[in-house]
Amino acid sequence: MRVHRHRRVLGTVKTISVKREGSRWFVVLSCDDHRVSQAEFRRTACGHAAHADVNAAINILRAGLALRQAAEAA
Incomplete structure (x- = not known):
């Protein structure tokens, strides 16, 4: 799966939603005002x-796509 980030996330994410337009899937983040420091996620295994x-948004998208694939296979 290829993930493209349209623009940098600024502020605190308040809501995350997944939407589909045709064959493309999108993760939409709704943010409030900017914050001084942003939480950083770092995997210890691969860096x-x-x-x-x-x-988190990417993980939600992947989970949704996996559910869709399982439903289509059934």
Whole structure:
């Protein structure tokens, strides 16, 4: 799965939703005002680092796609 981030996440993420337009899936983050420090997610095994809220959104998208794939296979 390829994930493209449209723009940097600024502020605290308040809501995360997943939407579909045609064959493309999108994660939509709604943020409030900017915050001084952003939580950072870092995997110890591979060193991957990302904003924790972006990482959570990607995980939600992957879970949704897996559920869709399982439903289509049934």
